[in-house]
Amino acid sequence: MLTFTIRRLILSIPVLLLISLIIFLLLNFAPGDPLANQPLTIPPEVRAKMREALGLGAPVYVRYILWLKQFFWVEPLHAFDWAFGTHFSAGMERILSWQFRSPVFDVIVQRIPQTLTVVGMSYLIGVLIAIPIGILSAYRQYSWFDQIGTFISMIGFSVPTFFTGVVLIVVFSVELNWFPSIYDTNLKVVDWPSFVKQVQQMAMPVMVLALYNAAQISRFMRASMLDNLQQDYVRTARAKGMGERVVVLTHVLRNSLIPVVTVIALGVPSIFGGAIITEQVFKVNGLGQLLITAIYADDIPMVQTLTFIFAVLIVVFNLVADILYGLLDPRIRYD
Amino acid sequence: MTEATAAPAPQALRPPRSQWRDVWDQFRTHKGALAGLSVFIFILLFVLVGPLIWRISPTASPTDALTLIRSKNMGPSWAHPLGTDQLARDLLARMMAGGKISIAVGLTAMSLSIFLGTLVGVLAGYFKRLDGPLMRLTDLFLALPLLPLLLVMMLLFRDPIASRLGVEAGTFLLIVSAIGITSWMQCARIVRGEVLALKEREFVLAAKSIGTPPRRMILRHILPNIMSPIMVAATLGIANAIITESALSFLGLGFPPDFPTWGRLLNDAVDLMQETPGLVIFPGIAISLTVLSVNYIGDGLRDALDPRIRGR
Numbered sequence: 001m002l003t004f005t006i007r008r009l010i011l012s013i014p015v016l017l018l019i020s021l022i023i024f025l026l027l028n029f030a031p032g033d034p035l036a037n038q039p040l041t042i043p044p045e046v047r048a049k050m051r052e053a054l055g056l057g058a059p060v061y062v063r064y065i066l067w068l069k070q071f072f073w074v075e076p077l078h079a080f081d082w083a084f085g086t087h088f089s090a091g092m093e094r095i096l097s098w099q100f101r102s103p104v105f106d107v108i109v110q111r112i113p114q115t116l117t118v119v120g121m122s123y124l125i126g127v128l129i130a131i132p133i134g135i136l137s138a139y140r141q142y143s144w145f146d147q148i149g150t151f152i153s154m155i156g157f158s159v160p161t162f163f164t165g166v167v168l169i170v171v172f173s174v175e176l177n178w179f180p181s182i183y184d185t186n187l188k189v190v191d192w193p194s195f196v197k198q199v200q201q202m203a204m205p206v207m208v209l210a211l212y213n214a215a216q217i218s219r220f221m222r223a224s225m226l227d228n229l230q231q232d233y234v235r236t237a238r239a240k241g242m243g244e245r246v247v248v249l250t251h252v253l254r255n256s257l258i259p260v261v262t263v264i265a266l267g268v269p270s271i272f273g274g275a276i277i278t279e280q281v282f283k284v285n286g287l288g289q290l291l292i293t294a295i296y297a298d299d300i301p302m303v304q305t306l307t308f309i310f311a312v313l314i315v316v317f318n319l320v321a322d323i324l325y326g327l328l329d330p331r332i333r334y335d
Numbered sequence: 336m337t338e339a340t341a342a343p344a345p346q347a348l349r350p351p352r353s354q355w356r357d358v359w360d361q362f363r364t365h366k367g368a369l370a371g372l373s374v375f376i377f378i379l380l381f382v383l384v385g386p387l388i389w390r391i392s393p394t395a396s397p398t399d400a401l402t403l404i405r406s407k408n409m410g411p412s413w414a415h416p417l418g419t420d421q422l423a424r425d426l427l428a429r430m431m432a433g434g435k436i437s438i439a440v441g442l443t444a445m446s447l448s449i450f451l452g453t454l455v456g457v458l459a460g461y462f463k464r465l466d467g468p469l470m471r472l473t474d475l476f477l478a479l480p481l482l483p484l485l486l487v488m489m490l491l492f493r494d495p496i497a498s499r500l501g502v503e504a505g506t507f508l509l510i511v512s513a514i515g516i517t518s519w520m521q522c523a524r525i526v527r528g529e530v531l532a533l534k535e536r537e538f539v540l541a542a543k544s545i546g547t548p549p550r551r552m553i554l555r556h557i558l559p560n561i562m563s564p565i566m567v568a569a570t571l572g573i574a575n576a577i578i579t580e581s582a583l584s585f586l587g588l589g590f591p592p593d594f595p596t597w598g599r600l601l602n603d604a605v606d607l608m609q610e611t612p613g614l615v616i617f618p619g620i621a622i623s624l625t626v627l628s629v630n631y632i633g634d635g636l637r638d639a640l641d642p643r644i645r646g647r
Contacts, residue, residue: 015478022479026487154367154634158627160578162585163619166605170612269480276482277582281605291483292586295490303487310480318478 005323012315019311020071024064027300067304070095075105099299107290108306114185115286119275122206126213127264133214134221134260138229139248149218156215165208165281172204179203183284205282209275213267220263224256231255258328265321269313361639368635371628378625382434391425393432393595420603420614430617433595437577438625440510440596444576447515449522449569456526457553461534470527473520481517485579488513489588497591506590510583514576522568529561563640570633574626581622597622 042050058066074092081088094103133153137146173181179200189195228234229252237247276288283289287306294302362368420426459469489509497505533539534557542556581598583589590596592603597618604614 015475018475019479023484023487026484027491154627154630155623158574158630159619159623160581160585160626162582163601163623166601166608166615166619170608170615174609174612276486277586280586292486295486295588303483307480307483307487310483311478314478314480 001323001326004326005319008319008322012319016308016312016315017068019315020068020308021064023304023307023311024067025060027304028060028063067095067301071305071308078103078105095301095305097294097299097302099294099297099302104302104305107302108287108309111285111287111290114183114284115272115275115279115288118183118202118205118279118284118286119209119271121202122209123213123268123271125206126210127217129210130214130217131221131257131260134218135225135248135253135256137218138222138225138256141226146222149222153215153218156211160277161208161212162277162281164211165204165278168204168207169281181282183282185285205278205284208278208281209271213271216267217260217264221256221260224259225252228252228256258325261328262321262325265317265324268317269310272310272313358639362635365635365638367631368639371631371635374624374628375632378434378621378628379438382431382438385431386428386435389427389431391428393424393428394593420600426600426614426617429595429600430597430621433597433600433618434621434625436507436590436594436596437580437598437622440507440514440580441573441577441625443507443511444514444518444580445569445572447511448519448572448576449565451515452519452522452568453526453558453565455519455523457530457557459523460527460530461549461553461557466527469523473523476517476520479517482582485513485517485583486586486588489583493588502591503594506594510580510589514579518572518575518579522565522572525564525568526561529564530557533557533560563636567633567637567640570629570636574629574633577622577626577629 070093074094077088077092078094080086095105096102097104097107100107133149137143137149140146169181172178181204183201183205184197187194187198187201189198234247234252237251242251272287275286276291278284279286279288280292291303291306293299294306420429455469455473459466459473492509493506496509499505500508539552539556542552547556580589580596581601584596584598585602587602590599592599600618601615601622604611604618608615
């Protein structure tokens with residue numbers, strides 16, 4: 001198991017390098033000028049100086065290697081310094097955002113809490129809803145509960161999140177006036193009223209994403225339960241005189257959760273991608289919204305770094321899913 | 336004399352049934368799939384035949400300011416069954432025009448992604464030497480963050496391609512190829528698995544032993560036998576492509592405002608949703624209904640094309 005993990009970790013290094021190269025080349029060879037939205041009155045020599053200042057003067061491979069060094073060496077060092085109060089990274093140049101004129105990672109660190117509270121909470125709630133629904137609709141297959149569950153989950157992954165979000169805004173904040181339609185990031189939770197406010201403003205984005213996640217996970221849960229309910233060991237357990245509760249909740253559920261856990265792990269990075277749209281709808285200033293504004297502002301270092309972070313998340317959670325599968329299912333051995 | 340009695344024609348045998356007849360019979364028993372099919376056909380008719388009946392131009396806007404202000408953002412009325420938008424254009428006509436583009440994008444992008452996926456899958460499954468590199472490529476594509484990359488591609492290439500090929504054709508081509516080259520991986524994996532299993536079957540061995548060249552082998556023997564998973568992947572691909580296109584348009588990185596697609600209509604209307612919720616609701620319902628119906632068709636097709644289920 002350990003050798004498998006180490007081998008996979010080593011193998012993911014070239015994959016990540018290749019992905020970073022693809023993203024870098026896509027961004028740098030694209031037609032388009034990062035200075036295009038500067039005023040036309042800037043004289044050409046000043047414009048050349050500005051390009052120089054942005055680091056655009058060097059050849060592409062130098063810039064790529066510099067970015068790699070900054071991402072994999074300078075930024076971790078800086079994080080280490082920040083955590084332990086040392087000064088290893090003093091004088092080293094960090095990745096600078098062109099639109100904020102400050103290090104990319106400082107901005108990202110400011111944005112992460114919003115994304116994590118909204119997205120993380122919605123994923124958690126989605127999983128908590130999906131698992132009981134999946135169990136019940138598999139146990140009573142083709143009952144009215146199962147039919148309705150199937151229909152709702154079909155709606156859940158057919159209706160795009162930007163439409164559910166907009167409908168919720170129309171219903172709950174325009175008509176009923178229950179929840180605010182814009183997420184207020186400055187709100188600090190200190191006492192009960194501010195906590196209620198926070199819950200209110202999180203309710204709609206969380207609902208949208210939770211419905212979408214629950215739709216997918218409950219389908220997997222149902223299919224996995226159905227597979228296991230027909231196995232011989234279930235009949236044996238019943239023949240031994242065990243109660244339905246024990247058979248379903250202990251024997252079947254534990255075995256059915258194995259593939260579902262890996263699906264849940266695999267879904268984590270795509271959640272960050274899906275949140276791009278939801279954050280845009282509800283004006284949550286998290287990572288997704290940061291990416292969109294950076295794309296519009298031609299802020300290439302920011303786009304490059306964020307996209308690469310998304311790629312790292314995908315690779316890492318693929319690895320996590322594989323390892324979990326090996327840990328949970330004794331039939332799977334990576335030797 | 337005995338020969339005459341032994342001769343009667345075997346009337347008990349029913350006429351042979353084709354495979355597609357069986358598939359259709361199984362498909363008909365899936366109520367959701369039938370409903371999905373009829374809704375999808377209705378939407379296709381609405382989009383294709385609708386403009387012939389409802390002859391208001393989707394871009395027509397009153398020229399004088401007074402009529403414009405009076406007739407903009409109206410609710411449903413007899414003259415405009417779905418109301419008008421912020422420039423007093425008829426929403427029904429815009430929905431028809433938008434649906435045509437959205438569905439065209441969905442179908443073309445799906446064809447491209449299925450073509451790429453089948454090509455990669457068949458090559459990887461049939462030729463052992465190509466298997467490793469092609470599957471590593473597939474894994475690499477699966478590890479790319481697709482939505483951010485799509486957004487970046489749209490932003491970077493939209494204007495140069497639009498200026499070269501014209502706005503509508505350029506954007507259409509860019510969106511279709513961007514969606515196509517970022518969604519072929521699932522199809523490739525499924526096809527590869529099927530091809531690998533099929534390669535071990537006796538009829539493939541028989542065809543090989545009489546000297547069938549690889550090209551004919553793939554086109555005559557392999558491809559027809561993997562049509563069913565490809566068709567299921569294709570239906571689900573349409574849904575995926577329509578959602579991706581409308582998401583791009585919704586984020587303002589799809590078609591320019593003059594070319595209405597459902598996602599674009601939704602995007603334009605979001606700022607006005609407090610006064611005229613209809614402008615948001617109708618395009619959203621159109622997208623959701625289309626995707627829902629296509630998903631149900633895919634569900635029914637999967638059951639109908641699976642011979643293990645069809646027998647029952």
